Amino acid sequence: MHIDINLLITYGAVARKYKKNEFIFYEAEACRFYHQVLEGKVKMCCYNDEGRVFIQGLFGPGESFGEPPLFIKEPYPACAQAESDCIIYKLSKDTLFKLMEEYPELQMTFITNFAKKIYEKAYTNKTIISPHPDVRITGFLTRFKKDKKNTSGRVLIPYTRQQLADFLGLRVETVIRTLIKMEEENIVEIRKHKLYY
Numbered sequence: 723m724h725i726d727i728n729l730l731i732t733y734g735a736v737a738r739k740y741k742k743n744e745f746i747f748y749e750a751e752a753c754r755f756y757h758q759v760l761e762g763k764v765k766m767c768c769y770n771d772e773g774r775v776f777i778q779g780l781f782g783p784g785e786s787f788g789e790p791p792l793f794i795k796e797p798y799p800a801c802a803q804a805e806s807d808c809i810i811y812k813l814s815k816d817t818l819f820k821l822m823e824e825y826p827e828l829q830m831t832f833i834t835n836f837a838k839k840i841y842e843k844a845y846t847n848k849t850i851i852s853p854h855p856d857v858r859i860t861g862f863l864t865r866f867k868k869d870k871k872n873t874s875g876r877v878l879i880p881y882t883r884q885q886l887a888d889f890l891g892l893r894v895e896t897v898i899r900t901l902i903k904m905e906e907e908n909i910v911e912i913r914k915h916k917l918y919y
Contacts, residue, residue: 723786723835735813746802753791755812762808768800777888855900858890863919876918
């Protein structure tokens, strides 16, 4: 989801700086703001009791995150953390609803965005339940490539091995070992430690 910056500012959005690893909001916290990244990168994630992380999404400039609870009066199901130093616009929930009333086309944009997220969650769940790491990784890489609208040729995967592990609920050692096997089978290509699919 992306709302024009000038429109956000006109409606009173405030830009806030966050340092790398700083939390923007926590799991189970009340949802009171619309968040949109101006600079940097944010991850939505959950931590388990042992401190392992499961990344639900990474968001960069122009992207918003954490919107669904705004519409259903529920707390955040995950936390948001600065993956790098970043600047984020925050707009109050009540003001967002007023903005949507005055700009009805935004309502359809939100609906389309939510439908896309639901579809992606269903697709992710289908691949993540596989006990085979190569199936999980291939599913993730295929979805990334499709989102980039690249159906031919290899595309650079901008995630670290640790981030892939955190997205897929795998250990980083398993990801590394599986990618080496996938490279031998010519499914992926690794050039100067960069992954291409």
